[in-house]
Amino acid sequence: MPRLAVPLTESRIRALEPRATRYCVADGNGLVIEVMTTGTKVWRFRYSLHGKRQPLATIGDYRMISLRVARAKAQKYAEMVAQGISPVATARRDRGAESKADVLSEAADLYLATAMADKSDEYRRTTRRALDKDVLPAIGGKPISAVTADDIVAICERIKSRGSPKMALHTRNVVKRLYAYLMARQLATCNPAEVVPARSIASFDSRTRVLSGDEIGTMLRAIDASSIRRPLKLALHLLVLTMVRKSDLVESTWAEFDLDNAVWTIPAARLNSERDRLVYLPHQAVSMLRELHRAKASRNFVFPSVRGDDRPIARSTLNQAVKALGLEVEHFVLHDFRRTAATHLREIAQREDAQADASALASESLRQEDEAAEQRRNLLRWADFVDKQIEAGRQAVSSTV
Incomplete structure (x- = not known):
């Protein structure tokens, strides 16, 4: 009886280290992640068609595709195989639809499509609003690595000038979470929002409001x-x-x-x-x-x-x-x-x-x-x-x- 694969987790994937030769780790349902000698990690789909083992179908770069999305794609390809259809052409088209996140606006789109997919409607709405209203108009066209702490401070100061210190702090936190996500996927090497102290943006006294x-x-x-x-x-x-x-x-x-x-x-x-x-x-x-x-x-x-x-x-x-x-x-x-x-x-x-x-x-x-x-x-x-x-x-x- 074949040994069942232990489902992967994001933390386990991040901990996978390169070896002298590339190797695969299975998640189940045909989904595997291949770790290259350079450290790059690529999602693949392993399958057999008409009784014959087929070459691995490439799903895409782990940095661009979350575990949740990779599983969904593997499920789609498994359903195609069950109908006797090769998933290779579909996988190729899917890869073409995955844009490479070079600038912050593209990275934000990737973040919203993957990390935000399982969040509540309200959480996604407030995150997108902060990005669309204040962050992306100011620095959306900058390369991910070119965004600095000064950029974040400038955005927060503009929001504060509108009389909204709480929104300024919220926006800084949105950028901080975005860059934490990008760092986990090796698309960024540092977090410019992390070095901006919250107290420098907004400080709030303890609430004392009592209704009459x-x-x-x-x-x-x-x-x-x-x-x-x-x-x-x-x-x-x-x-x-x-x-x-x-x-x-x-x-x-x-x-x-x-x-x-x-x-x-x-x-x-x-x-x-x-x-x-x-x-x-x-x-x-x-x-x-x-x-x-x-x-x-x-x-x-x-x-x-x-x-x-x-x-x-x-x-x-x-x-x-x-x-x-x-x-x-x-x-x-x-x-x-x-x-x-x-x-x-x-x-x-x-x-x-x-x-x-x-x-x-x-x-x-x-x-x-x-x-x-x-x-x-x-x-x-x-x-x-x-x-x-x-x-x-x-x-x-x-x-x-």
Whole structure:
């Protein structure tokens, strides 16, 4: 019985060293990589036709073709062989379609077509936008090896002059990843973006944004009145009420919820933690989750993708939904909900302490409450506070009509 090939990995391919004579390493399904005495690595396709072993068909230079793409080509050629067709002519045409990346614009095209192929739509879109808008117009025609750190700094300075330091840093990081890819494929010898410190492009103070009660009410009323999908409206409201991270919520599964006991158990594996986290749910959150459960479109995920495959919505979906609303809430990001809740809860607790009699027996009992009861009490306080902000805005509007 022939020995099965151990599938290759990108790191294993990069570690292959030249020998006195060229040699091949198999990946499987006819795909092999041939290592030349010069160190060049070439993808080949090994096959038999009509019962006879044929010469290797060349797929192309490893520097230009990723492992994923080479496997796809080998699969195509294997299907042709199964039909009794030689893949040689097709492989020759395919090689002609592979442009040699001499200048940065060609290298960027190769990067987007190979390294970006398995990334999310949003990730590919933001990467391409940074390249097309600022990088390639400035240095796309330069040879890969001619791009310098000064070029990267100049691009970042132009972006910063538009008042976008975060975008400048993002663009520098895109170029850094592009050159890391080119170096791995031996198309570049150094990374000009790597020597440009991030702190020289943008420095950001820790966020201190806290929404006022009026802003909370304005935002949630606008979300409720908007045309976005109902599950996204509930997700944004739940993000406010539960005070969890966005990824914790959008990736949650129904198995994590015990709605009868109003408890959400976030597994340690999802938190990269040593233990699970218990989130005690106010009755408002339970009501929203029951609505989602009645209309659930997935056996597993609370907020499934609308694409039909059983996976959650992307983390960026809620950001995009809020951005599309055009809310008049200045300098706000979704993560500010957690800081906002913590700040208002402290203020609520301080008001309650000021109103309480320090010698009252109730104070002693409150101090003796266990952690779970305290968490439940805080979440209910917060949910009630949010409800009041929403209702206060509605009353203000109705009084002016």
